[in-house]
Structures are given as structure tokens and as C-alpha cells.
Amino acid sequence: MSEETARPEELPPLELNELRDLTVEAPSASGREARISSASGVVRRGDYVYVIGDDELHVGVFRLSSSEPGRLRQVLRGELPDDAGERAQAKPDLEALTVLPPFEEHPYGALLGLGSGSAPGRDRGFVCALAADGSIAGDPHEVNHAPLYDLLREQVDDLNIEGAATMGDRLWLLHRGNAGGGSNLVAELSLERLMRSLREDLCLEAEELEQVRRYDLGDLDGVKLCFSDATPIADRLLVFTASAEADDGHIRGSVVGTLELDGTVRRLRTIDRKWKVEGVHAAIDTGVLDLTFVCDQDDPDAPSPLLSAAMPLDGKLEYAKE
Numbered sequence: 001m002s003e004e005t006a007r008p009e010e011l012p013p014l015e016l017n018e019l020r021d022l023t024v025e026a027p028s029a030s031g032r033e034a035r036i037s038s039a040s041g042v043v044r045r046g047d048y049v050y051v052i053g054d055d056e057l058h059v060g061v062f063r064l065s066s067s068e069p070g071r072l073r074q075v076l077r078g079e080l081p082d083d084a085g086e087r088a089q090a091k092p093d094l095e096a097l098t099v100l101p102p103f104e105e106h107p108y109g110a111l112l113g114l115g116s117g118s119a120p121g122r123d124r125g126f127v128c129a130l131a132a133d134g135s136i137a138g139d140p141h142e143v144n145h146a147p148l149y150d151l152l153r154e155q156v157d158d159l160n161i162e163g164a165a166t167m168g169d170r171l172w173l174l175h176r177g178n179a180g181g182g183s184n185l186v187a188e189l190s191l192e193r194l195m196r197s198l199r200e201d202l203c204l205e206a207e208e209l210e211q212v213r214r215y216d217l218g219d220l221d222g223v224k225l226c227f228s229d230a231t232p233i234a235d236r237l238l239v240f241t242a243s244a245e246a247d248d249g250h251i252r253g254s255v256v257g258t259l260e261l262d263g264t265v266r267r268l269r270t271i272d273r274k275w276k277v278e279g280v281h282a283a284i285d286t287g288v289l290d291l292t293f294v295c296d297q298d299d300p301d302a303p304s305p306l307l308s309a310a311m312p313l314d315g316k317l318e319y320a321k322e
Helices: 084-090 146-152 191-200 315-319
Strands: 003-005 017-021 039-045 048-053 058-063 071-074 094-100 110-115 124-129 141-144 161-167 170-175 184-190 209-216 223-233 237-245 251-260 265-270 277-285 288-295 305-312
Touching: 039 110, 039 223, 039 288, 048 094, 048 277, 094 124, 094 170, 094 191, 094 223, 110 161, 146 184, 146 209, 161 237, 170 191, 170 223, 184 191, 223 251, 237 277, 237 288, 251 277, 265 315, 305 315
Parallel strands: 003 209, 039 094, 039 277, 094 161, 161 223, 223 277
Antiparallel strands: 017 305, 039 048, 048 058, 058 071, 094 110, 110 124, 124 141, 161 170, 170 184, 184 209, 223 237, 237 251, 251 265, 277 288, 288 305
């Protein structure tokens, strides 16, 4: 298994701009607040922004053209306990959210969400077909990850999938290696086989795994940086985020970086340390990355924020003297 090594660039932290709070029209259950307070993944399609929270069975649907609260759409079956402790144990831990390219019966692609696999009951996710305008088309379907995740657990002691992105003819899954001194991993799945599974039995199989790579991203204040999300740029460049979370639960900071199609790290830029970045979506325009982030500030009494930033694709330009 190959390993890639990188260290954060010696540049001032990237500043993020607050776009809105992730409030919604109605809560996911009685007694809950009308907001997403534990955002863990974000994608954009057209005017729509989709956000998952790690303690919800729903996806949040927001419009870029509107400042009105979003709405929740249930994507996994069942109900979660009201008690915070019991909810933490029972949650599906949806952590990775991405858009799949068009495939049979999904001419405009699909929204794919994955559980982390970090505990029992977290081996499931969902898939939703998308319409031409970026909205969800039809009903979501639950997806079983257990066969694939059981194989990945042979590679790591404590599986924790945090990000997913289409790269070429594969789907890359990013494992957060923050438990027991483990490594960050990128697992590459056959995209053709995965989409066949979504059409036929809604179960991700072990045979879909094709390659695994390890990543050492350095540290912030002595705390290891570990993957927290990913998003593709035209399926040829991957933008990822990573955070340094100490054993006491305090975050030392986050970074945003890029991976080439061959897996090499191209950029690794620190972010303003007041933000614990959990999700990223990116687009590119004339050599500049247009970034959208969601954060989990570990405050259950406040909505997660939606934020934005811009960063040159070529980091050498940021080192140029004025």
C-alpha cells in the first residue's frame, strides 16, 4: 500500500465568509430545534445546496437564491431518540455526501450519502436521483454498505468514512485516521460496479474496491490532520478538507487541500482556526477555486454555518511578493 506525505503551506490562514445559518422550516422531530447543528457534508447542484448532519436521518435542502430557511427531506428509515446521549449512540452518522455522474435511470446524476461505518448501525446511506434543475427527483433509496465496509475494516482498526468523490472511472472514499494512531486512507471503488449495485440491489459490495492509499498530512500544534470531506472538480482533481482534533475533543484547526488524479497532494492550505470545517463543495473558474464549506462548531444550541472562500488553484501565486 503506497503512502503520500504532505505538510501545510506556510501561508496565512484562508479566511471564510459567512453566507447563512443552516436553519430549516421545521425540525426533524418534535422537541428538536429547526436547524442543522452538526453539519457533516455539503454539495451544490444548480440553485440547490444539500447538507447532511451526522445526527439526522434527513438531508437539508437550501436555495442559493433565497435567504429563507431550508427544509428537511428524510432519506433514511426509522426514528432517532430524543435524549442526546441515546441519539449519539443510535445515529446513522451520515458523513459523506457527493454527486454521482449520469447513469442508467439517473440521466442527471444522483445524490449519494454514506454513513461513517464507525459503529454498528452506521453501515447504511442513501441515493436520490436528481432532476435537470438540481432538485431531488423521486424518492430516496436506502443503501447497504456492510459488505464493502467489512472489507475496509481489514485495512484499518477503526473505520471512519468522512468523504466521497468521483475521480475518473472510480469513486474515492476518504477514511479519517484519527483513532489509535491510524492512517488517513483513500479507498478507490470501481464506479461502474458501484452504479450497477445502485441499480440492482442497493448494496455496496467488497468486489467494488480496487485500490487503497495512505496519507500523512502533517499536524497543527502537534495534533495530526485527518480527512473530513471531499469534492471533485470535473472528476480530475479532488478538493478535500482535514481537521486536527485532539484527544480532548478540541480542534486545533482545519485545512483545505487538493489531490491529483494519481493521488499526489497538490495544495494544503490552513483555514481560519475558529472554524471546524466538516464539509466542502468546490467549483473552478479561470484558475480560482470557488469553495463552499459547512462547519460543525460542536454547539448543539446553534445552527451550523454555511461559508465560502476563494483560493488560487496554483499555490505558487500566493507566495508572490506584492
